[in-house]
Amino acid sequence: MRRWNADVMLEPGLNKAILSRLGKKCRNFSRKERAVAICLDGMSIKPELVYNAKKDIFYGFPYTGTQKKIERNKTSILATEAIVIMVSGLGPLSPNKFKNDTASRSGRFKQAVGYMLAHHSLETTKQLNMITNAVQALKGRGLYPLVLILDQCTTNVKMIHEAGAIAEKPIIMIDSAEIAVFYDNPHLIKNTKSMLSKHNAVFKGKIASFSHIRQLYLKDQICVPRLVPKLTEKLINPRPFMAMNVAQATRTLSHSVAVGLEYYALSGDLPLSALTTASFVNFFDELFDTFNSKIDKSTAKLSRRSITQSSYHWEFLKEAKEILTNMHYTANTCFDEKFADRDSKN
Structure with a gap:
């Protein structure tokens, strides 16, 4: 998949082509190997506006992949952060599965499935909606999301509290499934x-x-x-x-x-x-x-x-x-x- 990803056109939002490919790769997985964690992390990016003459599109505005591209954008408000959603296996894979592909040294596979662009920070409702869509997409392809791993930035903390997670029970319900919330160890x-x-x-x-x-x-x-x-x-x-x-x-x-x-x-x-x-x-x-x-x-x-x-x-x-x-x-x-x-x- 890593070599195949090089030829995939990446746009903000969940990438259906990657999810479809991931679903095919996981068809022969056991139930235990289908258990996955959803990892959410953000990184600062340099604000820049770029024009693609071939597609007649400007790149550099905040975009989650769900808005209409005909919306008016302000050149003073550019994307300064990229939030990436990654799927990681929770258990080791058999040696013949994902060989020389997306498997890590520990034997677990990991694959980025989408990203969003935001100005400073993303609204909690939009971020939670993206995670909900990811859970539904993974379940539709035979995987079992069990854990949501993220850092302690203000947006993440506010989002999981609004979703119903508390210290005594760090669980949120998404698409009738219990997802455990875990602040990442590093x-x-x-x-x-x-x-x-x-x-x-x-x-x-x-x-x-x-x-x-x-x-x-x-x-x-x-x-x-x-x-x-x-x-x-x-x-x-x-x-x-x-x-x-x-x-x-x-x-x-x-x-x-x-x-x-x-x-x-x-x-x-x-x-x-x-x-x-x-x-x-x-x-x-x-x-x-x-x-x-x-x-x-x-x-x-x-x-x-x-x-x-x-x-x-x-x-x-x-x-x-x-x-x-x-x-x-x-x-x-x-x-x-x-x-x-x-x-x-x-």
């Missing part, structure tokens, strides 16, 4: 690192602080050999837009950083309060690995192993739910949990 770990760099966290009733990680770097950088070599100046004082980098967040909130904090705290080079920060870092490292797990066997970390009905992940997730429910942020100058609620930021 954005969550980036947001966690960003919040910790600006505020202290009240974690398990004690204070976790990014200042401890900064002290760890200053202490460890002069040691030979280094205990945490991947903790660099770029992670401690990131340049503009570096906060968007997932690798920067996972290297900061990593198991090796947690071990480094524990070692220097117990050796007396860091305050003992750094042990709480070590516990915070190790917890989110394990949480990230749990939601990103896909390896059947891993001798390094149990959390990286695939989730099964009997795996330890369920007990950990039960504990994680309680921890996250009680966790909140406070001012980065507060190091006494007794006064944390005074300036808390939930």
Whole structure:
């Protein structure tokens, strides 16, 4: 399909040709292999107006693929964001299915099926309508959409709330089907690192602080050999837009950083309060690995192993739910949990 896509004319909206091709490719899939996730993500684009003389059409205006092309457009309002809808398989495929095609290294297939162009942001009703059409189109081709994965931008949060999803039950109903809503793991770990760099966290009733990680770097950088070599100046004082980098967040909130904090705290080079920060870092490292797990066997970390009905992940997730429910942020100058609620930021 990847080679075939190169010859497909792409226009905003759901691409019927791609959906039709995807349906034919999935005819021999088992019921388990037909379970898919719908992924929604946006990216900024440079506003530009282009005229296609062959088709006598101007490109560059906001367009979802559903409006009439004869509508009047203002040249002062051009598309600044592209929102893409992708379909991804939830389970591994047999070796002979999608071979050398759209299958990823993990054995799951993924395929973009449409996109929309918006000025700054898309209206929640239009975005939800696009997702509804995607669910209906996929079900009509024999696939079973079970999960909607998106980031925490304002439009997405507002959209799922309007669709009826709540924290206690993150489910929306589309075309008589229950679709679970899931904020994607990379954005969550980036947001966690960003919040910790600006505020202290009240974690398990004690204070976790990014200042401890900064002290760890200053202490460890002069040691030979280094205990945490991947903790660099770029992670401690990131340049503009570096906060968007997932690798920067996972290297900061990593198991090796947690071990480094524990070692220097117990050796007396860091305050003992750094042990709480070590516990915070190790917890989110394990949480990230749990939601990103896909390896059947891993001798390094149990959390990286695939989730099964009997795996330890369920007990950990039960504990994680309680921890996250009680966790909140406070001012980065507060190091006494007794006064944390005074300036808390939930």
